[in-house]
Amino acid sequence: MRYSHLFTKTTKTVPADSDSVNARLLVQAGFVDQVMAGAYAWLPLGLRALRKVEGIVREEMNGLGGQELQLTALQPKENWLQSGRWDAVDVLFKIPSQTGKEYALGPTAEDVVTPLMKTFLRSYKDIPVAVYQIQTKFRDELRAKSGVLRGREFLMKDMYSFHVTREDFAQFYEKAKATYLRTFARCGMNARITESSGGAFTKKVSHEFQVETPAGEDALVICRGCDYAQNAEIATAKVGDACPKCGGVLEASKGIEVGNIFDLGDRFTNSFDLTVSGADGAKQVVFMGCYGIGITRLVGAIVEASHDDRGMIWPKSVAPFPVHMVMIGAKDPAVAERVRGAAEELERALSAAGCEPLFDDREDARAGEKFADADLIGLPIRLVISEKTLAENAVEWKDRKTGEQRMVPLAQAVEDVRVFMTA
């Protein structure tokens, strides 16, 4: 992608209403634009990062045996009345229609996925089954805040699993935990499994996946000696106590919740009378689990956890592009032409190798401006090509994360990028 073609521009102006690092950096780099409080448009660079995260989540959910579908955002009021949630969920948007009906605008999907499964599941042989979607959700938050972390409109992966025994559910739940940890790790994030309350969903303990960062909304009690962690809201142990798991000292921390998993029991299958026939022909209760990942929120968490004072630092797996190519002009038109020729050739070679770069080909921007933009946008590798580097038949390579710089022969650059990105 040519920088001169990209319609977004970076800005030094700090957005007036940015209450968080993620909002500030994502807006300044032209990754997102705030359409209204709690609702962000995802612009080309931001959308590419979002799609990378989405791709990793999809692969992992397929690996867990999930079958992808797409439910609806408009949901019948009757379903929400049947589950007893029409008046119980305070963030539920209720939409009047000119037909005289009212609809729910889905903040989650138990109330439509359970009746859907009821039309297909007949026998115990039809389950276990898990279905998921990656879908825009809506919540009528009183206060939208923290940039893309808590919005009124956001992208979420929600999976629902169905089981005939509690044991089978428990087994799947443990597999989901491991899959979640791997999913976040693949996005460059270390997440901690944290015990928490089930919130509006269930009275049981549920598990959150927390990325530790000072900007986190959630207070945690954690052990640095092992993986023990509790949300402070339900913590049975206090900071300073001995870790009940390894005996270490418990500390306070803060986290951003990027995922959560719930044991729903028969809460919804009971509401919607979803049962299956057992081996003996008798009706069997169906147990249900629900597994969420905030996709847009995860992108925000990555920015919160991975940036410096110059800008974002994208993990390789979710960077919008692997390489930020910077072309530095020359006064002599013949030299400038030679630099452009070499840069365009490198751009083609990188693209052909599956490493399409973001190529800052601007003639009218100063080198310092281009470097500042590269730091702000934060792609893993910066490659500078100039009269000076061409004299050595090379490009200047800079690692955004470590800051390390070195000259790389032009003939070697594509292979080095490929190796670096797959390492």
Place this chain on the structure above:
Amino acid sequence: MRYSHLFTKTTKTVPADSDSVNARLLVQAGFVDQVMAGAYAWLPLGLRALRKVEGIVREEMNGLGGQELQLTALQPKENWLQSGRWDAVDVLFKIPSQTGKEYALGPTAEDVVTPLMKTFLRSYKDIPVAVYQIQTKFRDELRAKSGVLRGREFLMKDMYSFHVTREDFAQFYEKAKATYLRTFARCGMNARITESSGGAFTKKVSHEFQVETPAGEDALVICRGCDYAQNAEIATAKVGDACPKCGGVLEASKGIEVGNIFDLGDRFTNSFDLTVSGADGAKQVVFMGCYGIGITRLVGAIVEASHDDRGMIWPKSVAPFPVHMVMIGAKDPAVAERVRGAAEELERALSAAGCEPLFDDREDARAGEKFADADLIGLPIRLVISEKTLAENAVEWKDRKTGEQRMVPLAQAVEDVRVFMTA
């Protein structure tokens, strides 16, 4: 994908409220499920077809120079007031919030994309530019009808282009026409460019892309001798008249509108005061075009235009899977085991070649039932593997579209599938 793993099931029952062929077949084959009037869940097989269509549309829009982004469904009331459309668009869902505010639920995106571009476009050098999204849209239709053709919630591709001269706009508009025709052709559909009214969007003539089918909602006046076509609503010529283009005789036809393009002029750039500075530094008017494709509607149109009395007939490019493998059991357990082994081997080989099949591996379904399901689901190729075919070291190949059947040596099957699908 194994049929035994897929949670959906086909059904012979005609859905009570199906008012169209697309709804009936898509529901009976388990591609979609009606969540409420005008809102369909897309189930695994349907979602795969939808994603194939989406992929083709995305490629073509990128080829046209479009930059993909994702705007919001929640839109500020102020924007809709500013464009004068808050009370003028009768299908606009208006959402009350507990914050006391009201939001629009986007049926289209001019009212948010124009202010967005205003923050980035400064100079005539920043344009032309075109941005697009593939996003769920909402319309408060009084009567949802025709299955996935006219819903309250649907997936749409909407592109917006910005220009400093009418000539530049006109050039892009013509390129978009050609791109649209190619997009529909790649989805297996012949669409006709049809002159029509601009509806609520513009007073100018706009162009619709109509797929001819008896189920079409739109009455057309067309010429079979050339590509002349008008929507009957605005037709200046009548059925029986001479074609103004080639002199042939005009006929009546019916079509499903799968796309439309509009010359918006300065209708929205004026509302939102989007101008750029010209070469001389003076403010310049920005002209705007808008280009829609109904993605879910296009899937419905494909079903309407391509089916027979046994089921759907998917064009190769958008079929959920290329191959429907049917394994026929045998009474002798040793033989049944051999058939299953050969089938699983073929499944692996097809998947490795990028032609993952839908594999009907059920032990408890009769051959007739499996064949009926294959016809209903309508994948391009059916491959039957049984004791009889194995005796010849072959599979039975059937072309869903032509009905042609032949035996294909097992060793040749993968290559034949690959060639057939890319032909």
